[in-house]
């Protein structure tokens with residue numbers, strides 16, 4: 471039996487990344503009722519992306535027996551710096567054709583609904599702030615650790631973008647002098663030693679010289695290694711894997727303690743794919759964060775892992791629509 475959804479108000483949310491685009495539908499804040507992810511998506515120029523998204527929206531609305539006239543709006547999370555007030559994508563790292571794109575305006579024209587566009591880390595921070603473990607308490611730093619490392623800042627309940635819409639670029643804080651070259655053009659950034667892809671890269675480099683269970687495991691899977699495998703082997707006691715995890719957490723903790731000394735956030739939430747490692751990751755990052763704080767700081771921030779690392783950006787993007795109503 472199909473639910474009769476005629477005249478039911480709903481919100482749409484879209485998460486646009488370099489390698490995937492997902493669309494979610496929700497009827498109330500904090501709840502995703504339907505979700506569609508295009509994993510084959512490769513970030514293309516704005517026009518084809520807008521057409522692809524428009525097709526996904528029509529399909530989802532039809533499937534759920536809804537009508538676009540009952541759509542309250544579309545919230546968009548974009549993987550790159552965004553002027554959220556104007557809904558303009560400033561640029562997309564490593565992808566050509568995305569410079570000063572008025573994405574909000576283009577999507578409003580295409581869909582006929584109200585659209586809001588923000589940077590994905592800021593959107594994740596908003597989702598976490600409204601519906602996560604600290605729901606609505608104090609100022610928050612949300613760090614997403616996956617292929618890259620980014621952060622969203624919530625101050626007084628609102629995402630903070632900074633003077634040039636670049637706040638939260640903690641992944642590009644230098645943690646190693648004369649370190650490895652980073653995609654941003656600098657060297658020794660946090661992202662080059664603590665992101666999921668960096669952990670994988672360092673594991674592959676080190677495995678060539680050292681005989682470990684991580685290496686045996688990689689050989690069984692055609693020479694590949696994932697950050698999940700590194701964490702799993704570290705838990706089991708593999709010396710190399712444990713060292714890689716420890717190093718990544720130490721660099722993360724160092725960067726977070728710097729952010730805390732500067733901004734005195736009441737909480738820090740770890741999100742993104744690597745945050746699925748849960749308590750194991752949290753404890754280590756907390757250890758190194760506390761080590762980096764000055765003595766006399768009597769109230770260290772609470773450090774949590776995201777309650778929903780897989781869907782917090784979608785929940786935040788829905789929130790962009792609901793909070794504006």
Ligand SMILES: [Zn+2]
Nearest residue numbers: 642652654659
């Ligand atoms: Zn960098």
